[in-house]
Amino acid sequence: MRRLPALVLTLVAGGAPAVAAQLLLHASLSARYSSTLVHDSIVTPLDVRPAIGPALALSADLPLSGPWQLELLTDVGTSSLERHDSDGSTTAITRLWTLGLAVGLRRQLHPWLAGRFAIGALNYLPAHSVGLFSDGSGGVMPYGTLAFDAAPAALAHHQLAVEVAGDLHKFLTPALRSIGFTDSRVVYRISAGVRVDLLGKR
């Protein structure tokens, strides 16, 4: 264990500038769709899901051996949480934020196409502790994400890329559990947007 501080010092003193030189920072802004969080039936069927909303992600790529890069990812999204009744009506419940932190691997698949997968922790942060979030959000839940970004020459020239991402997690809150839901629901989210290189180049 005593070797660890020495290793860290070596990285800081000697390796850090080299690593920093190869560090790539990206930001992406996208529109995100989420599948249904809750399907229930009270007299008639209803679904609860977030509306399509904006998502902002920041990622840092660190070089690894071979074609792979280590990617650290943070992702914030917001949208209105809505109830959809079977008669077609929609009712807003509250504003919902999500915060995700993930670590994954990334590589170039073609000169103009890159892909990454990551796993991490996702938290739902409702603006108000009401309804299905009245007893909390259920805490941090694991999630997995997969993304591809394409940078044709015209976009790459401006350090831009088009990004498509998807992720999966399970969803259940204490309030839902207290009324009899026993199983989590698998939720997927899909986002599409623009990715920009903030530091370094592809």
Added chain:
Amino acid sequence: MLLALAGCALACVEPMVPDHAPTYAFTDAFGDVFHWPANRLPVRFYAEPRGNLPALVAAAVDAWQRQFLYGEFSGTMVNDSSTADVIVRWGDSVPPDAPPDNGPPVRACGGVTQGVLDSSGAAIAGPFETQIQILTGTVYTAGQVQACVARTTIHEMGHALGLFQESPDTLQDIMGAPPRVDQPSDGDRRTVEALYHTPPTLGPPPR
């Protein structure tokens, strides 16, 4: 895209939906249904500023609000009775403020809520009016009276939400008459949920 397809496949395994069947009737004597529509939320509650009535009403509104999972109902307190949808007053005397007694419930108080139909018979004519009364036939402690007015206020606000009937289960449900429990039960929750997902036949009072 593979991830999305996998997610779709997994999402097809639906979690079991819990039982939401109501446990008692919520219509009025003529079979009419009333609940506050989405465009009238939050419902405005006024409590006359004597004793701890505003706190009791606020707690009752909160107790009912917590029964809903999907944004069906919300309420707010207002200071002006002329803008209120529900007006709550003491029937006569104001009980002294004291910590509620945790012992067996006693009938130290009563309540009544009235909603009058308009001339068409298809809508409520004005604000619901509730009175909370202290019964004087027997002497109870201040704590027993406070416990009684707390559960009776929740019971009466249940009527103002549209639960027009009493529950036959007086041991479990806050809508039992007289109420013997401190909070809405699972049966109360299922019944008020069903009410707010049933098309109303009576409209709300005008604002």
